[in-house]
Amino acid sequence: MAERLTRDDVLKVARLARLEVTDEEADRFTDQLAAVLDHAADVAALDLTGVPPTARPVPLVNVLREDEVRPGLDRDEVLAAAPAAEDGRFRVPPILGDGP
Amino acid sequence: MTVDGWETVIGLEVHCELATATKLFCGCRNTFGSEPNTNVCPVCLGLPGSLPVLNRQAVELAMRIGTALNCEVRRSIFARKNYFYPDMPKDYQVSQYDLPLNVGGHLDLPDGSRVGIERAHVEEDTGKTTHCHGVQARSRGGTGRIAGASYALVDYNRAGVPLVEIVSAPEIRSPEQAKAYVTELRGILLAIGASDARMEEGSMRVDANVSVRRSGTDQLGTRAEIKNLNSVRSLVRAIAYEARRQADLIEAGGTVVQETRHWDEDAGRTSSLRSKEEAEDYRYFPEPDLVPLDPDDFWKKAVRAAIPPLPVERREALAAAAGVEPGEVALVVETGLDPLVKAALHAGIDPRLALTRATNEVAGRDVDPASVDATAFAATLRLEQDGRLTATQSKQVLARVVTGGDPAAVAAELGFEALATDTLAAAVDEAITANPAEWERYSAGEDKLTGFFVGKVMAATRGKADGKAVTALLRERRGS
Amino acid sequence: MTARATAAELGADVRAGRRRAADVVEQHLRAIEAREADVHAFNLVLAESARAEAAAIDARVAAGEDPGPLAGVPVVLKDNICTRGVPTTCSSRILEGWRPPYDATVVTRLRAAGAVILGKTNCDEFAMGSSTENSAFGPTRNPLDLTKVPGGSSGGSAAAVVAGFAAVGLGSDTGGSIRQPASLCGVVGVKPTYGRVSRYGLVAYASSLDQIGPLTSTVADAALVLDVIGGYDPADSTSIPDPPVELSAVLGEGVDGLRVGVVQELTTDANPDVVARVVAAAAALEAAGAKVEEASVPAASYALSAYYLIAPAEASSNLARYDGVRYGLRVDGADVDAMFAATRTAGFGAEVKRRIMLGTYALSAGYYDAYYGKAQRVRTLLIRDFEAAYDRFDVLLSPTSPTTAFPLGAKMDDPLAMYLMDVATIPANLAGIPAMSVPYGAGDDGLPVGVQVLAPALGEAAMFRTAAVLEASLR
Ligand SMILES: [Mg+2]
Numbered sequence A: 001m002a003e004r005l006t007r008d009d010v011l012k013v014a015r016l017a018r019l020e021v022t023d024e025e026a027d028r029f030t031d032q033l034a035a036v037l038d039h040a041a042d043v044a045a046l047d048l049t050g051v052p053p054t055a056r057p058v059p060l061v062n063v064l065r066e067d068e069v070r071p072g073l074d075r076d077e078v079l080a081a082a083p084a085a086e087d088g089r090f091r092v093p094p095i096l097g098d099g100p
Numbered sequence B: 001m002t003v004d005g006w007e008t009v010i011g012l013e014v015h016c017e018l019a020t021a022t023k024l025f026c027g028c029r030n031t032f033g034s035e036p037n038t039n040v041c042p043v044c045l046g047l048p049g050s051l052p053v054l055n056r057q058a059v060e061l062a063m064r065i066g067t068a069l070n071c072e073v074r075r076s077i078f079a080r081k082n083y084f085y086p087d088m089p090k091d092y093q094v095s096q097y098d099l100p101l102n103v104g105g106h107l108d109l110p111d112g113s114r115v116g117i118e119r120a121h122v123e124e125d126t127g128k129t130t131h132c133h134g135v136q137a138r139s140r141g142g143t144g145r146i147a148g149a150s151y152a153l154v155d156y157n158r159a160g161v162p163l164v165e166i167v168s169a170p171e172i173r174s175p176e177q178a179k180a181y182v183t184e185l186r187g188i189l190l191a192i193g194a195s196d197a198r199m200e201e202g203s204m205r206v207d208a209n210v211s212v213r214r215s216g217t218d219q220l221g222t223r224a225e226i227k228n229l230n231s232v233r234s235l236v237r238a239i240a241y242e243a244r245r246q247a248d249l250i251e252a253g254g255t256v257v258q259e260t261r262h263w264d265e266d267a268g269r270t271s272s273l274r275s276k277e278e279a280e281d282y283r284y285f286p287e288p289d290l291v292p293l294d295p296d297d298f299w300k301k302a303v304r305a306a307i308p309p310l311p312v313e314r315r316e317a318l319a320a321a322a323g324v325e326p327g328e329v330a331l332v333v334e335t336g337l338d339p340l341v342k343a344a345l346h347a348g349i350d351p352r353l354a355l356t357r358a359t360n361e362v363a364g365r366d367v368d369p370a371s372v373d374a375t376a377f378a379a380t381l382r383l384e385q386d387g388r389l390t391a392t393q394s395k396q397v398l399a400r401v402v403t404g405g406d407p408a409a410v411a412a413e414l415g416f417e418a419l420a421t422d423t424l425a426a427a428v429d430e431a432i433t434a435n436p437a438e439w440e441r442y443s444a445g446e447d448k449l450t451g452f453f454v455g456k457v458m459a460a461t462r463g464k465a466d467g468k469a470v471t472a473l474l475r476e477r478r479g480s
Numbered sequence C: 001m002t003a004r005a006t007a008a009e010l011g012a013d014v015r016a017g018r019r020r021a022a023d024v025v026e027q028h029l030r031a032i033e034a035r036e037a038d039v040h041a042f043n044l045v046l047a048e049s050a051r052a053e054a055a056a057i058d059a060r061v062a063a064g065e066d067p068g069p070l071a072g073v074p075v076v077l078k079d080n081i082c083t084r085g086v087p088t089t090c091s092s093r094i095l096e097g098w099r100p101p102y103d104a105t106v107v108t109r110l111r112a113a114g115a116v117i118l119g120k121t122n123c124d125e126f127a128m129g130s131s132t133e134n135s136a137f138g139p140t141r142n143p144l145d146l147t148k149v150p151g152g153s154s155g156g157s158a159a160a161v162v163a164g165f166a167a168v169g170l171g172s173d174t175g176g177s178i179r180q181p182a183s184l185c186g187v188v189g190v191k192p193t194y195g196r197v198s199r200y201g202l203v204a205y206a207s208s209l210d211q212i213g214p215l216t217s218t219v220a221d222a223a224l225v226l227d228v229i230g231g232y233d234p235a236d237s238t239s240i241p242d243p244p245v246e247l248s249a250v251l252g253e254g255v256d257g258l259r260v261g262v263v264q265e266l267t268t269d270a271n272p273d274v275v276a277r278v279v280a281a282a283a284a285l286e287a288a289g290a291k292v293e294e295a296s297v298p299a300a301s302y303a304l305s306a307y308y309l310i311a312p313a314e315a316s317s318n319l320a321r322y323d324g325v326r327y328g329l330r331v332d333g334a335d336v337d338a339m340f341a342a343t344r345t346a347g348f349g350a351e352v353k354r355r356i357m358l359g360t361y362a363l364s365a366g367y368y369d370a371y372y373g374k375a376q377r378v379r380t381l382l383i384r385d386f387e388a389a390y391d392r393f394d395v396l397l398s399p400t401s402p403t404t405a406f407p408l409g410a411k412m413d414d415p416l417a418m419y420l421m422d423v424a425t426i427p428a429n430l431a432g433i434p435a436m437s438v439p440y441g442a443g444d445d446g447l448p449v450g451v452q453v454l455a456p457a458l459g460e461a462a463m464f465r466t467a468a469v470l471e472a473s474l475r
């Protein structure tokens, strides 16, 4: 059974999710999320060994498409939707650190 | 590699782009070098509401890779790897996690060693980011300062291109073995048509997990993951550098930290990437937009049947035919010239001669193995073997007929008419007569004078003489 | 409410040239003009393009062509269904102004059947909510009582149908978001079998639970619309390939001999006036020849908890893409991570943030097994329990919502209380089975009560036959 959700947990998930929370929001979210997780304690407490997980409720496998080229989108239309573009590409602020 | 009592332990993660016509989950073209953002659609741009549909050919090629690497090909599911980065349109990567398509194989290297393959899973590639730095603006005073902040530009043509990530066991022990592994893997990927595997273009990317431990111990040390290895040469240098760095660090009383390090080819060293505040938590979970992939036995058998002979089998076959060790034919097989050598052997050419000429005169030239003319190759070597062309002449003729031609005609054209035996004999006799003192010494057993006489005969025949034939005649004349 | 022409009647009339699509559109635009300011069902009314589409339909009819079964029928779309060139906001600031470069599959199919798209309707932001109050553009009000919520998250579509703004609304249902507003607004709402209707072009909230479905005034209209939008779509990997039964053809088959189970776990906690309507519905079915008994789906007791782990988990991933790089809102920052955070903080409302954080937590290292992993196993139990129930019953019955429409603002500060509004609707999403809400009289406050009919996967035919009998029993 997991520990009760703390304010630090809320701050950590907010960082992971790229959300900023004010002190007041952090308190409120901690209470609200803890209440939902308390309600979910019944599930967390269940012994479900031997019960397989269900990820999606359709019994399909091997849904495949043929390797055939299909027309894509027009670049001008795509970039027109972008908050910033330059040189046929999307422009973003400087990136610190590498991707994984 | 055992340096100063240290053993290096290396595991390689190789990402290769699959040679499909379209991307992994959409019908956009999978090509290199298009204008930015011209091979994009709602799916690979991660537009709201779009959904992925798996490319059958990508699965087929991934299964070929697993089969060729002796893996078990089995039921797998896709998972989302969640992290924020601007080159990932959905801010998650669709990959495989706890249930990958291919598990538990191995790769046999030319030196006879075997490296375990932990898994080879399917995933989508990211887009490409270009980092741009602010324009250098010069004020009147002449002091340079950065005007305008740096920024980055993103192109999603590569986003969604199918990849297979091949993870080796930490069973590689030296930079050279790592090189052999990558070379062998590349040969397999090319042979089965799974990838064009070009490290320079990024269609094959190698990350190395490197750790060191005292020789004789078997506990794994803390590893560093090295990125930005753009060539086999970088791979070899980076591993050697990193192993040395870690050993030095420990010997100086330090500890290796688990981190990602960036290889700087110019500086010749690895450096730590700015470490994040906290470890990434990728929150993998099953991708609900895709269903499980569960190839049946029929499909698996068909994939197995479609796999051509792999480099290891071709090396063994050629080595057996040539009567040499498999390691000696590695380069010929790697360059796809084993059919050429086999044809020459079939034509009665000496195996060593065929291997040497194929390695040095054909592999060295940037010719497509498929366009090499095996008949002309064997015919040229036949002329050389019969003494009608010298080694030097044979190489020159080969250069001209490698993709087709008549070696005899080319030899004639180049004035390489092999000397008639009596002409050669006359030249040898002339040299003997003209240099009585040297002849006396040679006749007395001073073999090093062979070269002197061969030189004289060569000069007299303007290089047309075959050195071996001259030597034979000299010996005949002195009666030994 | 005055008796209005149904979608089936409108389509038949326009198709036959008895009525002009242009007139149908004008009539509905007038209704919108009269009451939309009070109701706020729409994020966008497409008056001009609707007029043009109607004129094109009339021209085709005049030319002897058949525009299809929905010829000239005004349809509104929940604003999380993509429409080419037309803003699709999900009622969120973060997508304000975004115009998708493509149509959702359901939109393509509606157009191919002759429907006229009249507008995009308000909803809870990214379909997260049960009252349509979590909209960046303000709440929708219940046309039957403007002090009450219309339910949610497809509250705009439900309100538009009951207010006579459109004959058909499309919604999306992840945990009850079609059925609960249908119940609170007194209309028919259907959550089809997972995989029956393509999700291509539906902006994802929780991908393994989301389904698009109709909100209509009659059971027959819902069948007609589902017949048009349902069926295999190669663009959705979770689309069921089997050709679906044509529902419009089975509506009149009745329930004689049908085995109906009233699900105890989904009924006992509802308000007594709501339970009374379920009892009345059961009696009506029995009178029509059905065999009605109590049924039990034990794992349903855990469904709400499982849902509020699974849906936020998927949402936390689905909503990561709103990062200010490719479309929608951007709030600049010194570096790209700062820009991501500034954009998402400004662009998402409180409920969306709550669910993203909850889902991030449920998936994070150390908690996955206790929360997300457990919830997925509960899902398996629930599927098994439903399968066992369907060994004994052809369809199941329950209330749709535990209460009738509640006042605006009543549950906004108590997320858990709001979540409990979905307690009876969530199990069908987790199990992937079809369920629909049929209006069945009123509660003590005079507001509508919906009865939920559930069926096994792809069992829509029995579900619609039952719904049709219930509907007829009220006439
Ligand atoms: Mg990878």
Ligand SMILES: [Zn+2]
Pocket: A072, B023, B026, B027, B028, B039, B040, B041, B042, B043, B044, B045, B160
């Ligand atoms: Zn694409």
